[in-house]
Amino acid sequence: MNTQEAIAKRKSTRSYTSAPVPEEALTAILQAGFAAPVAMARYDSLHITVLQNEDTIKRINDATSEMFSRRMGVKRNMDFGARTLLFVSTTTEGLLPEMAYANVGIVVENMVISATDLGIDTVILGGAPRIIVEDETLMEELGIPAGMKPVLGICLGYATTEEPPKTHSITVNRV
Numbered sequence: 001m002n003t004q005e006a007i008a009k010r011k012s013t014r015s016y017t018s019a020p021v022p023e024e025a026l027t028a029i030l031q032a033g034f035a036a037p038v039a040m041a042r043y044d045s046l047h048i049t050v051l052q053n054e055d056t057i058k059r060i061n062d063a064t065s066e067m068f069s070r071r072m073g074v075k076r077n078m079d080f081g082a083r084t085l086l087f088v089s090t091t092t093e094g095l096l097p098e099m100a101y102a103n104v105g106i107v108v109e110n111m112v113i114s115a116t117d118l119g120i121d122t123v124i125l126g127g128a129p130r131i132i133v134e135d136e137t138l139m140e141e142l143g144i145p146a147g148m149k150p151v152l153g154i155c156l157g158y159a160t161t162e163e164p165p166k167t168h169s170i171t172v173n174r175v
């Protein structure tokens with residue numbers, strides 16, 4: 001698959017089979033994250049957590065579903081069944097917050113496109129990290145380094161059903 005194909009093929013998958021992500025694929029996806037450009041080359045401001053512990057995944061999913069119900073008034077099951085989750089954390093120390101958060105997005109997108117290229121489905125998670133930062137036990141359990149906070153997560157796995165990618169557009173002006 002070439003890069004344009006991987007970009008076009010990527011989509012958010014919210015239902016995964018129990019098939020594990022091969023270790024070699026996970027390594028390649030992490031390497032894609034390491035290859036991302038980072039403002040002021042502050043790679044030390046970032047950290048990636050690989051989460052495969054079933055109990056911890058369940059607690060995060062339950063708490064995220066509960067948060068959605070409480071804050072948005074809609075009942076949404078956030079347990080997509082993924083057995084491998086990644087979380088990207090950052091510190092804003094010595095970096096403009098905008099740059100720190102942009103770094104996370106860029107690392108995440110590199111990993112998501114790499115996963116798509118390897119035939120692995122993904123969805124980016126913005127809600128679950130909000131739960132983790134509010135829970136000291138989860139922060140410790142996930143080994144988030146002191147001074148850092150998780151900003152985005154990624155579910156990795158294989159979709160239960162084949163769905164085509166959606167098409168989107170963003171307004172553009174030319175000056």
Ligand SMILES: Cc1cc2nc3c(=O)[nH]c(=O)nc-3n(C[C@H](O)[C@H](O)[C@H](O)COP(=O)(O)O)c2cc1C
Nearest residue numbers: 010011012013014123124125126127128152165166
């Ligand atoms: C920063 C960010 C946070 C997101 N957070 C969530 C999330 O918490 N839960 C979820 O199901 N999808 C989440 N998404 C996925 C978007 O909803 C999805 O990308 C968008 O609806 C477009 O659909 P597509 O990815 O299938 O093209 C997030 C995406 C981004 C980029």
